[in-house]
Amino acid sequence: MIYVVIGFLWVSVCLYVILGGADFGAGIVELMTKKKERKYTEKIMYESIAPVWEANHMWLIIAIVILFVGFPEIYTTMSTYLHIPLVLMLVGIIARGTAFTFRHYDAVKDNWQVLYTQIFYYASLLTPFFLGLIAAATVSHSIDPEAKTFLDLYIFSWLNGFGIAVGFFTVALCAYLASIFSLRETKDQTELTLMIKKSKQTMIFVVITGILVFFTAYLSDIPLVTWVFSKSLGIMATAFATIALGLILRAMHNRKLLPVRALAGFQVIMILVAATYQHYPDIILLANGQHLSLLEHVAAPKTISALAWALMLGSIFILPFLFYLMFSFARAKSKY
Amino acid sequence: MAARAQMALSLGFHIIFACVGMVMPFLMAFAHWKYLKTGNEIYKGLTKAWSKGVAILFATGAVTGTMLSFELGLLWPGFMKHAGPIFGMPFSLEGTAFFIEAIAIGFFLYGWDKFNKWFHWFCGFLVGLSGLASGILVVAANAWMNSPSGFDYINGQYVNIDPMKAMFNDAWFPQALHMTVAAFCATGFAVAGVHAYLIMKKKNVEFHTKAFKIAAGFALIGAFGAPLSGDVAAKSVAERQPIKLAAMEAHFETEKGAAFILGGIPDEEKGEVKYALKIPKVLSFLVSNDFNAEVKGLNDFPRDEWPPIAVVHYAFQIMIFFGVVMIIIGTVYLYAVFFKKEWLTKSWLLKTFMIATPFGYIALEAGWTVTEVGRQPWIIYGIMRTADAVTPMPGIQYSFYFFTAIFVSLSLIIIFLLRRQIQMVPKLYDPTDIQYNSKNKKS
Numbered sequence: 001m002i003y004v005v006i007g008f009l010w011v012s013v014c015l016y017v018i019l020g021g022a023d024f025g026a027g028i029v030e031l032m033t034k035k036k037e038r039k040y041t042e043k044i045m046y047e048s049i050a051p052v053w054e055a056n057h058m059w060l061i062i063a064i065v066i067l068f069v070g071f072p073e074i075y076t077t078m079s080t081y082l083h084i085p086l087v088l089m090l091v092g093i094i095a096r097g098t099a100f101t102f103r104h105y106d107a108v109k110d111n112w113q114v115l116y117t118q119i120f121y122y123a124s125l126l127t128p129f130f131l132g133l134i135a136a137a138t139v140s141h142s143i144d145p146e147a148k149t150f151l152d153l154y155i156f157s158w159l160n161g162f163g164i165a166v167g168f169f170t171v172a173l174c175a176y177l178a179s180i181f182s183l184r185e186t187k188d189q190t191e192l193t194l195m196i197k198k199s200k201q202t203m204i205f206v207v208i209t210g211i212l213v214f215f216t217a218y219l220s221d222i223p224l225v226t227w228v229f230s231k232s233l234g235i236m237a238t239a240f241a242t243i244a245l246g247l248i249l250r251a252m253h254n255r256k257l258l259p260v261r262a263l264a265g266f267q268v269i270m271i272l273v274a275a276t277y278q279h280y281p282d283i284i285l286l287a288n289g290q291h292l293s294l295l296e297h298v299a300a301p302k303t304i305s306a307l308a309w310a311l312m313l314g315s316i317f318i319l320p321f322l323f324y325l326m327f328s329f330a331r332a333k334s335k336y
Numbered sequence: 337m338a339a340r341a342q343m344a345l346s347l348g349f350h351i352i353f354a355c356v357g358m359v360m361p362f363l364m365a366f367a368h369w370k371y372l373k374t375g376n377e378i379y380k381g382l383t384k385a386w387s388k389g390v391a392i393l394f395a396t397g398a399v400t401g402t403m404l405s406f407e408l409g410l411l412w413p414g415f416m417k418h419a420g421p422i423f424g425m426p427f428s429l430e431g432t433a434f435f436i437e438a439i440a441i442g443f444f445l446y447g448w449d450k451f452n453k454w455f456h457w458f459c460g461f462l463v464g465l466s467g468l469a470s471g472i473l474v475v476a477a478n479a480w481m482n483s484p485s486g487f488d489y490i491n492g493q494y495v496n497i498d499p500m501k502a503m504f505n506d507a508w509f510p511q512a513l514h515m516t517v518a519a520f521c522a523t524g525f526a527v528a529g530v531h532a533y534l535i536m537k538k539k540n541v542e543f544h545t546k547a548f549k550i551a552a553g554f555a556l557i558g559a560f561g562a563p564l565s566g567d568v569a570a571k572s573v574a575e576r577q578p579i580k581l582a583a584m585e586a587h588f589e590t591e592k593g594a595a596f597i598l599g600g601i602p603d604e605e606k607g608e609v610k611y612a613l614k615i616p617k618v619l620s621f622l623v624s625n626d627f628n629a630e631v632k633g634l635n636d637f638p639r640d641e642w643p644p645i646a647v648v649h650y651a652f653q654i655m656i657f658f659g660v661v662m663i664i665i666g667t668v669y670l671y672a673v674f675f676k677k678e679w680l681t682k683s684w685l686l687k688t689f690m691i692a693t694p695f696g697y698i699a700l701e702a703g704w705t706v707t708e709v710g711r712q713p714w715i716i717y718g719i720m721r722t723a724d725a726v727t728p729m730p731g732i733q734y735s736f737y738f739f740t741a742i743f744v745s746l747s748l749i750i751i752f753l754l755r756r757q758i759q760m761v762p763k764l765y766d767p768t769d770i771q772y773n774s775k776n777k778k779s
Binding site: 322328 | 395434
């Protein structure tokens with residue numbers, strides 16, 4: 001049963017990064033767009049996230065619930081020592097979600113829109129940055145429960161070059177996903193060309209920040225290279241992600257949009273596989289050399305089996321309904 | 337202390353958003369059903385207007401809820417480390433219910449004229465249903481903190497964990513019932529009050545009258561259901577947490593045929609209540625259906641296990657007071673509906689409802705204070721003290737100020753937004769208004 005739970009945890013994190021990430025990316029792409037092109041981009045981006053955005057963010061809640069029910073020690077370690085970045089990420093989530101809703105549901109459209117939009121942009125940037133930072137902190141041996149000072153315990157547990165680089169990498173990844181996913185919302189050739197240009201720019205951004213991640217890992221003595229390339233699955237995932245990059249460029253050139261989207265999703269999953277499989281089942285690596293493992297620091301077997309059943313039953317209800325939602329709106333759009 | 341304040345604040349706000357999110361969809365689905373049955377366009381407009389309210393508050397409820405799931409760990413790691421696996425079951429199911437709610441709301445808001453109309457209606461109804469289910473599940477988790485079960489506590493270890501037993505603890509049913517009824521009551525009164533105010537402004541009278549009627553109907557169910565469910569809850573508290581009951585009533589001495597104490601200023605040092613109205617023997621009757629039954633007083637418990645008596649006592653009194661006022665308003669309204677139809681358009685009745693707008697929420701928050709503060713100093717009743725559960729990180733007060741600022745500004749924006757929705761009623765939602773323009777529709 002424990003593997004069912006771990007599987008669900010991994011899938012919800014993945015879906016959150018891909019679907020939720022694309023939502024964040026929408027804000028980032030809008031922010032990075034020049035003023036005169038903004039109107040276009042805003043409309044395209046809005047179309048691509050509108051009806052499902054709430055559902056996308058449920059995945060984070062699912063992941064958190066799995067963590068605190070099934071792996072309480074891991075959850076409490078994170079929430080104690082990574083308190084500050086978690087709070088900052090929360091602020092981002094709150095500000096983004098509400099600003100997006102307010103922007104849409106304010107019955108009167110006036111200058112308030114500008115404010116909502118600004119909040120939406122910066123919160124979209126902030127949230128994935130801290131998401132990446134937190135993920136990096138769990139593996140960078142920087143959490144030290146035995147430290148004595150406030151700075152060592154609660155600040156340097158997450159503040160380091162590697163974390164910042166991973167933060168930027170996550171931001172880049174979100175922007176990349178958003179611009180790729182929005183390709184199908186374009187209405188004519190000029191829009192399409194514009195968005196493809198954007199996708200390529202964000203792709204370059206991803207590659208640059210990716211290199212930065214490896215570089216900072218090397219600087220702070222994190223054996224990222226050995227992790228990724230010492231296991232065959234890691235090498236394969238990296239290889240696939242790279243091949244996908246080439247295929248995406250080709251499909252873009254031929255204006256074949258479906259493969260572009262599918263490949264981009266696949267590529268991100270491969271990056272996540274490479275990033276998470278490397279030290280599985282250890283999920284948090286502490287400064288004193290101890291590891292918190294998904295297989296060892298786990299709740300009582302009865303809890304795990306109840307949780308697994310709840311998740312499986314839940315997905316029987318949720319998944320068909322969710323697919324029907326996405327399917328109906330995709331169909332409704334293609335009609336117009 | 338700051339951690340407690342922050343948690344109380346977050347929950348206090350979340351409870352408002354969540355209750356509206358639980359009940360508004362039912363109001364909306366009712367109006368929608370009326371529209372489908374009668375074909376009256378006003379009901380359609382009303383459904384749409386309300387659905388905007390639901391969307392705004394749902395989004396806020398969702399983000400504050402996400403925040404709370406983090407805050408549990410951020411503020412109370414000591415608690416979550418042990419309690420998570422035991423009382424997590426309702427949370428995992430709540431995740432499902434909430435997910436369904438989010439999907440259903442997506443279908444409903446963007447699905448006008450796109451689906452079979454009854455499927456569309458059902459989605460709206462489902463928003464309410466799953467919202468209600470999540471509310472009940474979350475309350476079940478809270479009930480576990482009052483009535484811990486589903487594990488054995490041996491030498492500081494939590495063993496033989498059974499999450500199902502923990503979920504169906506002794507307190508879940510009375511608490512969930514009382515909470516649900518109270519949510520209906522509070523939201524019903526709030527919505528009815530707003531529409532009563534708008535009727536008095538003499539704009540879109542027919543539209544707002546229809547809205548008022550539906551909301552007042554829901555408010556009535558709540559107002560009359562609250563004391564009944566409250567009675568169930570009180571009996572259960574008396575059995576499980578006699579000290580909480582004693583604090584609610586500021587009841588110091590154990591005695592037979594205990595009096596029901598209304599109002600008054602409790603004095604913890606001297607162990608007496610000044611200036612209170614005492615109704616002999618009623619408390620004994622309320623908790624055990626026997627006028628001469630023994631009710632335990634605070635003095636029977638060690639002093640360091642007392643909750644803050646004054647807070648619990650006042651909160652309980654406030655809840656009772658507003659509860660009674662709402663029952664009176666409800667009775668008058670019911671009388672008017674059946675015997676004095678002409679009262680219904682009288683401004684005094686509307687004014688009463690207008691003044692009563694926040695009453696339900698005041699009572700709700702007061703009741704919540706009773707159950708939470710009344711559990712202190714425990715976070716898990718009888719097992720773990722709140723002070724042992726709090727995060728070791730210093731400087732929580734800054735995070736408290738920060739979140740206070742966020743919540744206050746969120747609430748201000750929401751009020752502002754809802755006001756703007758209301759101002760747009762003539763143009764967007766009321767088809768009988770001359771300013772109405774169907775092209776304005778942007779659903």
